[in-house]
Amino acid sequence: MSVLAVPRRALSWVRWYVTELTGENAYARYRERAEREDPGAKVLSRREFEKWRTDRKYADPTAHHGCC
Template identity: 55%
Template sequence: MSGAVAARPGGRLRRAAHWVRWYVRELSGEAAYDRYVAHARSCDPDAEVLTRRAFERRRTDAREADPREGFRCC
């Protein structure tokens, strides 16, 4: 029993680190590219997938073209 109790804090710490990593990736938008690649490959495995740089450029252009976002100076 003492071995199982000793292993639990490491598991909790690992789960917490996993959750924090997930949260930061979602908050920063880094996970959007991974979702795009998964979706593109599931719809058409032979389709050309954008590079991360091209994906981010297209995403930024779309965001800046949206009138609901307002004016961005920087």
């Protein structure tokens, strides 16, 4: 194992953790799942996906989303 392997692996893990925590990987997971389930189906663009995700998040008026 090289001297740089351990820090590189640690940075890779930190990057993965941060992207999972912030939801940045949500679109990549969506694309993978959509293409696997139905290879011929239309896949939403990143912008369409984020709009759909936001609309879905705020669709429930009784849920509190970090405010008040």
